[in-house]
Amino acid sequence: MSEVLKVENLHVDFNTYAGKVKAIRDVSFSLEKGETLAIVGESGSGKSVTTKTLMGLNAKNAEISEGSQLLFKGQNLLDLKESEWQKIRGNEIAMIFQDPMTSLDPTMKIGMQIAEPLMKHQKLSKEAALKRALALMEGVGIPAAAEHIDDYPHQWSGGMRQRAVIAIALAADPEILIADEPTTALDVTIQAQILKLMKDIQQQTDNAIIFITHDLGVVAGMADRVAVMYAGKIVEYGTVDEIFFNPQHPYTWGLLNSMPTTDTQSGGLQAIPGTPPDLLEPPKGDAFAARNQYALAIDRQEEPPFFKVSETHYAATWLLDERAPKVTPPIPIQNRWAHWAQLKGNEA
Amino acid sequence: MVKYISKRLLLLVFTLFLVVTATFFLMQVMPGTPFNNPKLTPDMLAQLNKAYGLDLPVWQQYLHYLANAFTGDFGTSFQYQNQSVGMLIGQRLPVSAQLGAQALVVGVIAGLFMGAASARNKNNKIDGTLGIISTLGISVPSFILGIILVYLFGFKWALFPVSGWGDSFSETILPTLALAVSPAAVTTRFVRSEMIEVLSSDYVQLAKAKGLSDKEIVNKHAYRNSMIPVLTLIGPMAANLLTGSVLIENIFSIPGIGQQFVTSIPSKDFPVIMGTTIVYAMMLMVMILITDILTAVVDPRVRLR
Ligand SMILES: Nc1ncnc2c1ncn2[C@@H]1O[C@H](COP(=O)(O)OP(=O)(O)OP(=O)(O)O)[C@@H](O)[C@H]1O
Numbered sequence: 249m250s251e252v253l254k255v256e257n258l259h260v261d262f263n264t265y266a267g268k269v270k271a272i273r274d275v276s277f278s279l280e281k282g283e284t285l286a287i288v289g290e291s292g293s294g295k296s297v298t299t300k301t302l303m304g305l306n307a308k309n310a311e312i313s314e315g316s317q318l319l320f321k322g323q324n325l326l327d328l329k330e331s332e333w334q335k336i337r338g339n340e341i342a343m344i345f346q347d348p349m350t351s352l353d354p355t356m357k358i359g360m361q362i363a364e365p366l367m368k369h370q371k372l373s374k375e376a377a378l379k380r381a382l383a384l385m386e387g388v389g390i391p392a393a394a395e396h397i398d399d400y401p402h403q404w405s406g407g408m409r410q411r412a413v414i415a416i417a418l419a420a421d422p423e424i425l426i427a428d429e430p431t432t433a434l435d436v437t438i439q440a441q442i443l444k445l446m447k448d449i450q451q452q453t454d455n456a457i458i459f460i461t462h463d464l465g466v467v468a469g470m471a472d473r474v475a476v477m478y479a480g481k482i483v484e485y486g487t488v489d490e491i492f493f494n495p496q497h498p499y500t501w502g503l504l505n506s507m508p509t510t511d512t513q514s515g516g517l518q519a520i521p522g523t524p525p526d527l528l529e530p531p532k533g534d535a536f537a538a539r540n541q542y543a544l545a546i547d548r549q550e551e552p553p554f555f556k557v558s559e560t561h562y563a564a565t566w567l568l569d570e571r572a573p574k575v576t577p578p579i580p581i582q583n584r585w586a587h588w589a590q591l592k593g594n595e596a
Numbered sequence: 597m598v599k600y601i602s603k604r605l606l607l608l609v610f611t612l613f614l615v616v617t618a619t620f621f622l623m624q625v626m627p628g629t630p631f632n633n634p635k636l637t638p639d640m641l642a643q644l645n646k647a648y649g650l651d652l653p654v655w656q657q658y659l660h661y662l663a664n665a666f667t668g669d670f671g672t673s674f675q676y677q678n679q680s681v682g683m684l685i686g687q688r689l690p691v692s693a694q695l696g697a698q699a700l701v702v703g704v705i706a707g708l709f710m711g712a713a714s715a716r717n718k719n720n721k722i723d724g725t726l727g728i729i730s731t732l733g734i735s736v737p738s739f740i741l742g743i744i745l746v747y748l749f750g751f752k753w754a755l756f757p758v759s760g761w762g763d764s765f766s767e768t769i770l771p772t773l774a775l776a777v778s779p780a781a782v783t784t785r786f787v788r789s790e791m792i793e794v795l796s797s798d799y800v801q802l803a804k805a806k807g808l809s810d811k812e813i814v815n816k817h818a819y820r821n822s823m824i825p826v827l828t829l830i831g832p833m834a835a836n837l838l839t840g841s842v843l844i845e846n847i848f849s850i851p852g853i854g855q856q857f858v859t860s861i862p863s864k865d866f867p868v869i870m871g872t873t874i875v876y877a878m879m880l881m882v883m884i885l886i887t888d889i890l891t892a893v894v895d896p897r898v899r900l901r
């Protein structure tokens with residue numbers, strides 16, 4: 249496997265009248281070719297800001313601090329000029345937006361909207377770009393595409409529009425595809441179709457996907473690896489199985505417990521009590537401590553470093569320190585751990 | 597499309613009929629008479645009234661007017677004796693319409709550019725300066741601007757002629773500018789607020805994510821979308837401009853229709869009042885029809901039915 253993107257020590261602040269909102273506080277992760285990395289976390293945890301930063305699309309009041317690095321093909325994207333960013337956007341890194349009802353231009357033919365990035369990045373003529381757009385429309389499963397290439401967005405359903413948005417993102421065959429809650433605005437059956445489409449496309453193109461969601465339910469079928477974000481930080485990351493069946497961070501436990509499942513079940517749904525901290529004044533120590541029933545005294549003093557669980561699995565919680573008392577997680581998590589032990593037993 | 601337009605034209609004729617009727621009866625309740633020269637003897641007055649059919653009952657006058665109007669005869673002016681209203685308007689309307697059309701084109705184009713520039717530079721110096729300019733343009737009456745233009749360009753720098761009509765194009769420049777300022781300012785403000793909204797829309801974000809430059813985004817996506825609501829503004833604006841401006845026509849001694857309409861009211865020149873009202877109403881409705889058609893052309897979501 250080869251690495252296509254490496255994010256190191258990313259810090260993003262927003263200057264507001266109330267002060268600096270510390271939206272991203274030291275985020276690091278890497279992305280391999282052909283893999284899907286899911287970023288999960290509650291609303292406001294910084295998922296969208298992280299990915300907008302990768303596209304150079306942050307709001308004007310954003311401030312990215314000096315030491316941050318976004319390494320893509322040997323260069324730090326943060327050093328790019330606007331004109332250089334334009335060569336990356338939609339070409340090497342593309343994005344699928346959340347709401348297909350509002351993300352297409354209502355006054356432009358859909359075929360043209362798909363052709364646009366091709367004319368821009370591959371310098372295709374209008375005819376050639378439209379021809380390619382037709383192929384892309386067929387590729388994303390738009391029925392009778394040739395008849396609909398001159399349609400306008402209002403003539404299409406949400407699911408079809410999201411396929412068009414995906415076709416736009418795929419047009420220039422990007423190495424990284426960012427999907428920020430691509431199915432939240434769609435109903436459940438359409439959701440499943442769109443997710444399957446993304447999976448199928450990935451198999452053909454081998455692009456890397458960053459998949460953002462606050463719905464852990466869709467992560468299981470989609471992702472290879474998961475990063476859990478809380479209050480502008482990644483608090484735990486690992487493979488899908490590691491996060492689902494061997495979670496270590498109490499915040500991850502909370503997320504898993506608040507997710508409806510059919511398999512490892514008992515105990516019912518539980519939302520995480522409390523609210524995320526104010527990012528104008530992030531708390532000292534572990535930002536999750538105030539909502540964490542397993543919090544230790546040190547959590548309020550000092551920020552936990554990442555503890556290694558396996559080669560691929562890390563979690564930032566003092567519970568993993570060897571001096572920490574052994575705690576018993578909630579029963580559903582115990583069940584998940586039991587399942588994990590079974591999996592491991594089978595492997596051995 | 598053809599069906600839609602014929603339907604709208606029918607509606608236009610019906611509305612026109614209502615306007616004619618309302619105006620006709622409203623004129624009857626205006627105090628005074630058209631013939632108020634103190635030298636006129638009662639005999640002469642009676643004769644005049646008879647000649648113009650004013651001795652008949654109102655409903656008969658009304659029916660006569662309608663019947664004549666249908667054949668294209670809008671009567672003879674009381675003020676300018678022996679001049680038919682059709683001729684008066686026919687001579688003067690094209691002058692006002694040309695001036696108005698020039699001002700409309702200049703004003704709207706300037707407004708589009710300034711509005712877009714303002715929106716793209718939201719809250720910085722350029723936006724602030726354009727904001728001040730457009731506020732001035734809206735609040736300073738066009739005749740004051742006209743006088744300033746006459747002073748600067750006509751006398752101080754002597755670049756353009758300051759009055760007259762029909763001899764050269766340069767005569768039209770100053771009145772066009774004076775008349776264009778207010779529509780330019782109104783369009784600037786409107787385009788600015790529309791474009792700010794469009795520029796923060798999801799589809800503009802997506803266009804950015806495609807790798808388009810700001811300029812490409814404005815030209816390919818933002819203009820078209822901000823234009824749609826602007827069109828509804830331009831219809832009435834056009835009707836207003838094409839039917840002449842009294843003050844500007846006075847300042848620049850332009851033989852337009854605006855002046856005539858205003859003098860026709862105190863002198864109770866009924867046929868001229870009626871004629872110009874019809875022209876105004878028709879112009880407004882035709883302009884709105886045109887902008888509706890244009891809106892349907894620009895906005896695929898709008899269907900003409
Ligand atoms: N332009 C901005 N100015 C100030 N604060 C901002 C700005 N953009 C984002 N933020 C703040 O940054 C934090 C992270 O926001 P972000 O949009 O990344 O959340 P998210 O994880 O994507 O949430 P959601 O699930 O609701 O989409 C939030 O606290 C948000 O209020």
Ligand SMILES: [Mg+2]
Nearest residue numbers: 295296297428
């Ligand atoms: Mg978000």
